[in-house]
Amino acid sequence: MRQLHRPARARWTVLALPIVGAVVAAGAACYPTGVDSITDYNTVTTAYKQGYDFAALSTYSVPGATPANPGNCVIKDLSDGGTVVNSANASTICTTVINQFNALGYTLVADGLSGNNVPPSFVVTLGFISQQYTAWVSYPWYGYWGGYYPGYPWGGWGIYYPYYTYAYSYKVGTILIDMDVPDAGAMEGEWGAALNGLQASPNNTPAVIQSYIVQAFTQSPYLGK
Amino acid sequence: MKTFRLTALATVLLASAGASAQTYYYSDQASSGPQFYGAVTYQLGIPIGNTYNYVQDVSWRGIGLDLQWMVKPTLSVGVAFGWNVFYENVTTTINTVPGGVPSGTGVSIYGNQDRNFNFFPLLADVRFVPKLKNGVRPFLGVGVGGYITTQQLGIGLYSFSQTAFQFGLAPELGVIIPVEGGAGIQISFRYNMAFAGGGISFQQWLGMNVGVAWGPGI
Numbered sequence: 017m018r019q020l021h022r023p024a025r026a027r028w029t030v031l032a033l034p035i036v037g038a039v040v041a042a043g044a045a046c047y048p049t050g051v052d053s054i055t056d057y058n059t060v061t062t063a064y065k066q067g068y069d070f071a072a073l074s075t076y077s078v079p080g081a082t083p084a085n086p087g088n089c090v091i092k093d094l095s096d097g098g099t100v101v102n103s104a105n106a107s108t109i110c111t112t113v114i115n116q117f118n119a120l121g122y123t124l125v126a127d128g129l130s131g132n133n134v135p136p137s138f139v140v141t142l143g144f145i146s147q148q149y150t151a152w153v154s155y156p157w158y159g160y161w162g163g164y165y166p167g168y169p170w171g172g173w174g175i176y177y178p179y180y181t182y183a184y185s186y187k188v189g190t191i192l193i194d195m196d197v198p199d200a201g202a203m204e205g206e207w208g209a210a211l212n213g214l215q216a217s218p219n220n221t222p223a224v225i226q227s228y229i230v231q232a233f234t235q236s237p238y239l240g241k
Numbered sequence: 242m243k244t245f246r247l248t249a250l251a252t253v254l255l256a257s258a259g260a261s262a263q264t265y266y267y268s269d270q271a272s273s274g275p276q277f278y279g280a281v282t283y284q285l286g287i288p289i290g291n292t293y294n295y296v297q298d299v300s301w302r303g304i305g306l307d308l309q310w311m312v313k314p315t316l317s318v319g320v321a322f323g324w325n326v327f328y329e330n331v332t333t334t335i336n337t338v339p340g341g342v343p344s345g346t347g348v349s350i351y352g353n354q355d356r357n358f359n360f361f362p363l364l365a366d367v368r369f370v371p372k373l374k375n376g377v378r379p380f381l382g383v384g385v386g387g388y389i390t391t392q393q394l395g396i397g398l399y400s401f402s403q404t405a406f407q408f409g410l411a412p413e414l415g416v417i418i419p420v421e422g423g424a425g426i427q428i429s430f431r432y433n434m435a436f437a438g439g440g441i442s443f444q445q446w447l448g449m450n451v452g453v454a455w456g457p458g459i
Contacts, residue, residue, distance in 0.1 A: 045326075045357070045359035045402075046326045046357070046359055047355065047359075047395070047402075048302075048328040048330075048355065048357065049355045051330075051355065056332075057352075057398050058352060058353075058397060059350055059351065059397030059398075060350070060351040060352065061348065061350045061351075065345065065346065065347075066346065066347045067345070212398065213397070213398075214398070235351055
């Protein structure tokens with residue numbers, strides 16, 4: 017009897033194994049990655065109100081900035097309640113954003129704080145958020161050759177798999193640009209951009225920051241007069 | 242261009258089978274029961290349609306297992322399993338957000354993206370598989386069943402993925418060339434179609450499969 021049953025069992029085993037394998041593999045699917053630099057983690061996200069007539073807008077103001085001194089705008093640190101960001105890159109952020117809006121045909125005017133009594137068509141506010149993340153990664157399989165011990169206790173060939181655990185932390189920074197049209201006392205966002213990435217070199221250099229601000233406007237062709 | 246390629250491939254296969262078909266079909270199948278044959282194949286995938294729109298690169302990562310039993314001298318039935326990975330890394334702007342955005346809001350995201358498809362075909366297969374006088378077995382088959390599909394998008398620091406079961410259909414044209422001792426080489430072209438389901442759109446690709454076949458059925 018066992019002779020008769022063996023082929024049947026073997027056949028079902030052959031059938032079942034690939035199915036189980038496929039289901040297991042689906043849970044651990046293969047995700048190759050092409051990320052090979054810090055800047056590959058950067059994103060520029062823009063959102064806007066569809067159907068809005070951006071060409072109807074003409075003047076704008078940025079808190080703290082004046083036509084004579086556009087690099088003096090206020091950037092709020094939103095992660096600590098709103099203190100003013102005072103970094104070497106603040107001026108780069110201000111002038112780049114203002115240059116982009118000017119290039120679209122809008123005119124920068126001084127804000128109310130600077131003595132201007134004519135309300136602008138829209139207001140641009142700038143913010144920054146910094147968030148700290150901590151992660152732990154275990155590598156039970158790490159060092160598959162590096163951990164090889166020729167003289168393993170029982171003398172034979174053996175592979176030692178050391179168990180490493182790493183803790184690492186990283187900071188994620190986000191620059192926020194908001195374009196708001198004052199409407200009956202309320203501020204309603206019409207367009208916004210979020211530049212997101214790791215706070216590490218070369219992301220904290222003026223050239224990189226500038227290029228991603230320009231990208232935010234490049235991918236928003238509906239802006240402008 | 243794609244249509245031309247597909248037509249050319251099919252023509253070459255059919256022509257080779259047709260030339261040999263000047264001989265007659267026969268089978269030396271034993272009468273003791275369905276004879277088994279199987280194949281393990283390396284599978285290359287050319288993305289088409291929606292699959293191409295998401296990942297344009299040819300898939301170099303694919304493996305398959307075919308298990309077949311001869312139920313008639315020129316007819317076999319069985320199953321086909323596989324794992325096909327499509328991958329592309331691009332830096333571009335997408336105008337969508339996984340999960341959607343509020344109505345009336347337009348969104349664009351620019352960044353470096355890892356785009357992946359993992360397909361796990363689970364097909365029931367039937368093949369017309371005549372045996373020519375020289376032992377070569379051209380075959381025409383069709384697989385019916387489903388695909389477990391995982392679509393993944395990695396952009397910036399974020400990753401989104403969804404997995405769904407999609408009903409599938411896969412016509413196949415190929416040939417088994419016996420080499421020696423019950424072993425041979427299987428070459429085939431399988432057109433994989435995974436119909437829209439579970440939030441994943443209709444996917445399709447042409448698989449070019451090459452592998453080792455074995456068993457008394459070949």
